Amino acid sequence: MEIGNTFICSIKDDKKAIITFTFDDALYKPAIFFSSELSKRGLKGTFAITTNFVRDSNGNDVNGTWEQWINLINASKFDVANHSKSHLDLTKLTPEELEEEINHARKILISKFKGQKVLCMVNPFNATNDVVDKKISEFHYAARNGIEGYNSISPPDKEWLRLNYKGIYHDTSATEMKKWIDESIKNNLWLIEMIHGVNGIGWEAAPDNVFRDHFDYVSSKKEEIWNATFEEATMYIREVQSTSINLKIEDRKVNVKLKNNLQPYFDYPLTLKTIVPNEDIKLTSNGRYIPFNIKREENRIFVYYEAIPKRDDISILF
Numbered sequence: 001m002e003i004g005n006t007f008i009c010s011i012k013d014d015k016k017a018i019i020t021f022t023f024d025d026a027l028y029k030p031a032i033f034f035s036s037e038l039s040k041r042g043l044k045g046t047f048a049i050t051t052n053f054v055r056d057s058n059g060n061d062v063n064g065t066w067e068q069w070i071n072l073i074n075a076s077k078f079d080v081a082n083h084s085k086s087h088l089d090l091t092k093l094t095p096e097e098l099e100e101e102i103n104h105a106r107k108i109l110i111s112k113f114k115g116q117k118v119l120c121m122v123n124p125f126n127a128t129n130d131v132v133d134k135k136i137s138e139f140h141y142a143a144r145n146g147i148e149g150y151n152s153i154s155p156p157d158k159e160w161l162r163l164n165y166k167g168i169y170h171d172t173s174a175t176e177m178k179k180w181i182d183e184s185i186k187n188n189l190w191l192i193e194m195i196h197g198v199n200g201i202g203w204e205a206a207p208d209n210v211f212r213d214h215f216d217y218v219s220s221k222k223e224e225i226w227n228a229t230f231e232e233a234t235m236y237i238r239e240v241q242s243t244s245i246n247l248k249i250e251d252r253k254v255n256v257k258l259k260n261n262l263q264p265y266f267d268y269p270l271t272l273k274t275i276v277p278n279e280d281i282k283l284t285s286n287g288r289y290i291p292f293n294i295k296r297e298e299n300r301i302f303v304y305y306e307a308i309p310k311r312d313d314i315s316i317l318f
Contacts, residue, residue: 041218
């Protein structure tokens with residue numbers, strides 16, 4: 001490999017696996033617990049919101065108010081997925097009802113949570129068919145409604161709207177979940193966990209001690225896994241799948257640009273690595289110095305850095 005050759009890492013920071021936590025049904029008190037416990041460990045997840053479950057006022061332990069949810073999301077690194085308007089079986093609805101349950105629910109979420117893109121769908125009951133998938137695909141780029149299992153870190157087109165999951169139920173043990181993490185790392189997989197409530201609030205709610213043990217183990221594996229929200233993982237992977245590298249190698253300089261045809265809201269930074277001759281280098285993006293890491297891999301030296309497709313113009317000087 002020659003100096004300047006550049007590669008896009010299939011997982012952010014060149015990690016070995018992706019772990020995504022999804023929390024269904026807009027359960028407010030459990031959401032407070034999960035937000036707190038994950039944040040303590042530097043972790044995050046995605047709240048899948050059913051819009052009819054959220055109250056305009058007089059919230060309770062199960063269903064909070066819009067104000068409470070907005071404050072919780074704004075204070076955390078969590079994002080929001082669409083869990084429909086009324087939590088109905090989408091496979092049994094008319095076209096008009098599907099529009100209301102899927103696309104109108106997304107409009108509500110976008111109007112309530114300013115700055116949220118809501119690019120991901122979490123189907124009620126994980127139920128779907130081709131008609132439902134087609135409606136979801138109008139404004140969403142991923143949907144969790146497959147079967148119990150793992151996902152590739154580069155799902156083919158037909159799988160993006162039927163992503164698999166591992167469900168945490170009332171009798172799921174921390175030991176069992178540890179095996180999920182180990183399997184994901186070993187085989188370079190994307191694990192999406194389906195979680196509802198905690199301590200009796202919500203469907204199949206597991207006890208808090210099980211979650212704490214599980215989150216501790218995930219935190220201990222941060223060097224190997226990327227804990228991404230549903231939307232972050234979707235954006236990163238879809239960008240990797242669609243992006244090409246425009247490379248110009250000169251005597252002591254490498255110019256790197258990334259191109260794709262995705263919508264402008266796909267602006268998640270990708271991790272790149274470039275072969276360099278030594279560690280005495282400088283990196284700029286659009287004329288500004290940017291951070292980087294140097295790693296020696298076998299007999300090569302790589303510089304690792306981030307770039308946003310169609311936006312960053314990277315120069316590596318050595």
